[in-house]
Amino acid sequence: MPDEKNIILSGRGLTKVFGFGRQKTLAVDHVDFDFYAGEVVSIVGESGSGKTTLARMLLGLISVTEGDIYFLGKKRDISSNKKKQEYWKNIQAIFQDPFSSYNTFHKVDAVLLDCIRMRGGGKLPRDKKVEMMAEACSFVNLKFDELTNKYPFELSGGQMQRLMIARIFLLKPKILLADEPTSMIDACSRATILDMLMQLRNEIGMTVIFITHDIGLAYYVSDNVFIMEHGKIVESGPPDEVILHPKEAYTRRLLNDVPKIYEEWDLSTVTYPS
């Protein structure tokens, strides 16, 4: 069990197996990690490397086959619905696809009111709630007055993702798990979203776990980088070490696949699988 004080979330021998018998797939394979409070960590890997499975286990959305997750030094307990909800007050997520992250039947203000209720503000007077919602919206450069009567599908992808950040602003969790938050939006809104997330982190001092396949993004935002291959963490450490001086062949290959602008991008290493 991890004993250091400012470790917020850690895993020991975390494993997830899908299927059984011949169909058995080892999605996450005995993974150990420590996430410190207040840092930004990135988990980088190709598609199929198990990074989203790991994220879903951390969130408690799927069961853990083997191993333990420790939250704030104690073993995580989500055996009952009540405990699960208590846990979710501390850990929140932004998903890849903003279009399927919302309940289509709930208007924007209902989404935000839910967050206020979750923080124990359900009994507050109406105008106080509106004030809180407006504040959250203005933090992410959205106009609350224009949004109140809208359904999520009337917003653009970037706006939806920003509304997701407004939710996080209201919920103030200890940990935010961002699962490819910028892969569905274009490069210009990406900078805006990243800026907002970093600003939010500085404001409420939460830990951010980025799950991404974009190694450039991981390099830009994180204090610690974990590289995953076939369910295992193959390399970890500060980005200046891992990304600028990679030791593993897999990390080098991953780096090689990203287009460069200052160096030559070597296309000759590509081999088509047969």
Place this chain on the structure above:
Amino acid sequence: MPNNLPLDGINRTKKNVMLEVKELTTKYITRYDEAVYAVDHVSLKVEEGKSLGIAGESGCGKSTLALSLMGYYFAPLHYTSGEIIVDGRNISVMKPDDIRKSILGNQISYIPQAAMNALNPTRKIINFIEDVLQAHDFYLNKKEVYERASTLFETVGLPREVLQKYPVELSGGMKQRTVIAIAVILLPKVLIADEPSSALDVTSQKMVIKLLKQLLETGLIGSLIFITHELPLLYNVTDNIMVMYAGQIVEHGTAKQAVFDPLHPYAKDLMGSIIVPELGLRDVKLTAIPGVPPNLKNPPSGCRFAERCKYVRPECKAISVPLREIGDGRAYRCIIPEKELREAYQKEADQNAR
């Protein structure tokens, strides 16, 4: 029609102009009869064996331009004015049916954004190739089609077994490359690729990029127009880059000039949002462009970027700004002279460094 297309490559050394577009304007007509000019007086030129990249944020008309370039319009997109000349032939005056028969597929080919989802799951890959050949009056027997397709597939690095498979048996990256191979079976003069790699992970993306470059090098396609918002990708693939904003071209230059030495303030901001895993990135502050592109239903009368521009001047909003040519094919759309812009950028860079 020639029945012996040289599927192992064409030597393209002549510098013919493959595609020339003059002042093309197209519009969408909404159900309330409002015209939205999504492509506004766009001129461009692509030479044989060259590639052109089109950059810009979402909603600035990149994909509409791609559709307009084909000359085949269907509601709500309508042609307004301008000329499209493919290899010396003006296609903007042709009838839609003629375009479909004799231009699309063998002169201009188009790969849409979600191309890999376009494959009918109940048919084998070879059937799609038969369809394309038949639609353009190549009546071959099954064996000849197979021979032809496998020659092409081998040239572009796809195993010939793919031909006998169903789309579900292929991975995402493989499907995308297959779609590209099908699109070039008649060796088009122009290939328009609209975000061909945005739904793929980095490894498959690199394969798609290599395939496109290979097609261009072997001469199987005459020229390439590549549309994406990922600037590092564009820089590595294309010879020239065009930046679009609100339906207009705002910057045009070689890839190197557009990425490292942009002139238009919008292009400058766009280049500031590049993320690459290289030394020095962590010291740079990413620039996020505030605001959203203007609504093209009633675009601003002056410079369309004025609302979001850091260097805005009072006269910007008053007069419409022409595209200013400054030699070697470079052009930008801003009223501020080149020298003053460079000075302003230098000053800002110095401030950020401190």
